Amino acid sequence: xxxWTSIPPSMKLSWNASDSTPCSWVGVQCDSNHHHxxxxxxxxxxxxxxxxxxxxxxxxxxQLKSIDFSNNGFTGSIPSExxxxxxxxxxxxxxxxxxxxxxxxxxxxxxxxxxNLYSNFMKGSIPEPLFRIPHLDTVWLDVNEINGSIPLNVxxxxxISSLWLYxxxxxxxIPSSIRNCTKLVELYLNDNxxxxxxxxxxxxxxxxxxxxxSNNSLEGTIQLGLGNFKQMDTLVLxxxxxxxxxxxxxxxxxxxxxxxxxxxxxxxxxxxxxxxLTQRTLLFLCENRLSGRIPPELGNLKSLNDLQLYNNxxxxxxxxxxxxxxxxxxxxxxxxxxxxxxxxxxxxxxxxTRLILKQNSLTGVVPEFLKxxxxxxxxxxxxxxxxxxxxxxVNLTNVTYIGLAMNRLTGLICGS
Numbered sequence: 001x002x003x004w005t006s007i008p009p010s011m012k013l014s015w016n017a018s019d020s021t022p023c024s025w026v027g028v029q030c031d032s033n034h035h036h037x038x039x040x041x042x043x044x045x046x047x048x049x050x051x052x053x054x055x056x057x058x059x060x061x062x063q064l065k066s067i068d069f070s071n072n073g074f075t076g077s078i079p080s081e082x083x084x085x086x087x088x089x090x091x092x093x094x095x096x097x098x099x100x101x102x103x104x105x106x107x108x109x110x111x112x113x114x115x116n117l118y119s120n121f122m123k124g125s126i127p128e129p130l131f132r133i134p135h136l137d138t139v140w141l142d143v144n145e146i147n148g149s150i151p152l153n154v155x156x157x158x159x160i161s162s163l164w165l166y167x168x169x170x171x172x173x174i175p176s177s178i179r180n181c182t183k184l185v186e187l188y189l190n191d192n193x194x195x196x197x198x199x200x201x202x203x204x205x206x207x208x209x210x211x212x213x214s215n216n217s218l219e220g221t222i223q224l225g226l227g228n229f230k231q232m233d234t235l236v237l238x239x240x241x242x243x244x245x246x247x248x249x250x251x252x253x254x255x256x257x258x259x260x261x262x263x264x265x266x267x268x269x270x271x272x273x274x275x276x277l278t279q280r281t282l283l284f285l286c287e288n289r290l291s292g293r294i295p296p297e298l299g300n301l302k303s304l305n306d307l308q309l310y311n312n313x314x315x316x317x318x319x320x321x322x323x324x325x326x327x328x329x330x331x332x333x334x335x336x337x338x339x340x341x342x343x344x345x346x347x348x349x350x351x352x353t354r355l356i357l358k359q360n361s362l363t364g365v366v367p368e369f370l371k372x373x374x375x376x377x378x379x380x381x382x383x384x385x386x387x388x389x390x391x392x393x394v395n396l397t398n399v400t401y402i403g404l405a406m407n408r409l410t411g412l413i414c415g416s
Contacts, residue, residue, distance in 0.1 A: 004052035006073070011048060031063060039063035046092070047071040054098075056081040066090040070116070074098055083108040094118035094140070102141070106130050116140040118164070126151055126165075135159050142188065143167040155180030162186040166212065169193060174213075179204040190214040190236065197221070198242075203228050212236040214260070225249035229256075238262035238284070245269070246285065251276040257303075263287035270309075275300040286332065287311040294333075296321045305351070308332040318343055318357075327351055334379070335359040342367050342380070347392075350374075358382050358403060366404070368392045379403035386410070 007015075014026040021038040023030035029042035040061050051073040058064075059081035065088060074096040082088075083105025089112060098120040106112070107129020115130075118140045125148025126141065136157050142164040149172025150165070157163075160181050170192040178184075179201035187205075190212040197220035198213060206228045214236045221244040222237065232253040242264050250259065251273025257280055266288040274283070275297020281304060290312040298307070299321020305328055314336040322331065323345025331346070334356045341364025342357065348370050354377045365387035366380060376396060381403040388411035393402060 003055040003076075004050055006049070006051035008048050008050075011045075011050075029066075042066040044068045045072065049073065051075075054079055054082075058082055059084040061085060062087070064088055065111075068092040069096065071095040077101070078103055080105040082106070085109070087111055089113050091115045093120070096120055098122060100124070102127055102130065102146070104129055107132060109133060112136060114138045117144065119143045122146055124148070126170075128153055132156050138162045140164040141168070145169060147171065149173070150175055152177060154178050157181055158183070160184055161207075164188040166190040166192065171195065173197070174199050174202075176201040178202065181205065182207065184208055185231075186210045188212045189216070192216055194218055198224065198237075205229075207231055209233045209255075213240065214238040214262075216240055219243060222247050223249075225251070225253050229253040232256050234258040236260045237264050240264040242266065246271055246274070246290070248273045250274065253277065255279055258282040260284040261288070262308075266290055268292070270295055270298075270314075272297045274298065277301060278303070280304050281327075282306040284308045285312070290314055292316075294319055294322070294338075298322065299324055301325065303327050305329045310334045310336070310356070312336050314338060316340070318346075318362075320345065322346065323349065325349065329374075330354045332356045333360070338362060341365070342385075344368070347372075353377065355379070366390055366393065366409070369396055372396060372398070374398060375400050377401045381405040381407065383407050 010026050022028050022040060023038050027043060027045045028040055031039040031041045041063055042065060046068045053076035054074055056079040064085045070092045077100030078098055080103040083103055086108060088109050094116045101124030102122055104127045110133060112133050113135055114137060122144040126146060128151040131151050131153050137159055146168040152175050154175050155177030158180060161183050162185060166188040173196035174194055176199045184205050185207050194216040198218055200223045209231050210233060218240040219242060222242055225247050233255055238260050245268035246266050248271035256277050262284050269292030270290055272295040275295055278300060280301040286308045293316035294314055296319035299319060304325050310332045317340030318338055320343040323343035328349050329351050338360040342362055344367045347367030350371045352372060353374045356379045358379045359382045362383040362385060366385055366389060368390045369392050375398045377400050385407040389409055
């Protein structure tokens with residue numbers, strides 16, 4: 001405690017050096033099974049606004065099983081001596097200002113199940129011994145300045161369910177040994193500098209629900225969804241450099257509710273198989289090089305509330321099935337090569353809040369907008385729409401924006 005420059009009044013009052021044991025101190029828990037030994041087994045000082053460094057004397061608490069020092073003002077490096085607290089199962093040091101490397105000595109914490117270093121200033125690479133700990137369940141190292149590559153022995157973590165490495169400076173490829181992490185549920189690798197292919201071995205992870213690899217420099221073909229992703233809920237592939245079509249196999253991912261693949265150089269048509277994803281709520285395939293028609297099967301996604309396909313090379317008509325989506329809130333199809341008329345049912349969708357179809361070659365009339373109680377943003381500009389502006393659109397009380405410029409509309413704008 002000599003390294004702590006500021007502690008709150010509650011600790012000052014409670015932490016009395018003249019006490020025979022620290023077991024009554026705030027944030028301290030002792031082993032209730034040994035009434036005479038008074039071993040400290042848990043320290044929970046989360047959010048105590050402590051400032052200063054964590055000193056090597058922490059290692060004197062040899063019976064510690066749980067440490068929570070999150071959300072304080074700790075600075076300096078994490079003492080390597082902490083690796084001598086061999087009984088630790090739970091290590092929570094997030095939201096501080098720790099610097100330096102993750103100690104190699106953490107590899108000695110063979111009982112460790114949970115480690116959270118989120119939101120610090122940790123540097124250096126991930127020590128390989130950390131990934132050799134047999135029963136690790138949760139590893140959160142996100143939002144630091146960690147570099148180097150993911151240790152090749154990542155597959156040793158056969159019990160891991162949650163691995164969050166996002167928001168670092170990690171590089172290299174994603175090791176194919178990750179196939180052995182068969183209990184993995186959450187894998188967040190986004191906002192790093194990973195290169196190479198997305199390993200096909202990810203298809204082995206049958207428990208995986210959340211996969212985010214966005215904002216990297218991944219390339220090659222996406223070979224995901226080869227029948228095994230039955231639990232997948234959220235898949236984010238955006239902002240990479242893939243050179244492939246949208247994998248048709250994703251249609252097998254029955255539980256998928258959110259698929260985002262924005263600006264990642266997808267080519268070719270949108271697979272009709274995506275219409276099998278009946279749980280889908282969000283589909284973002286914008287800013288790619290997609291071509292062909294919008295599959296009418298997307299109308300099967302009855303819970304879809306956000307469909308964004310803008311900035312592609314899609315052509316043909318807007319499927320009338322999209323107008324029948326009863327949950328749809330956002331429909332962004334702008335900057336494509338769509339033609340034909342706007343399905344009349346789009347205007348009667350009572351959940352719609354934003355409809356942006358500008359910069360296409362749409363013809364026919366502006367649909368009537370009825371029964372819409374929401375603040376509505378509509379942009380149909382830069383098309384080839386004809387006929388009058390419907391009075392139902394003008395009379396909507398909640399319209400925040402109507403864009404109709406650069407069309408061939410006739411008649412007056414009149415409201416009642």
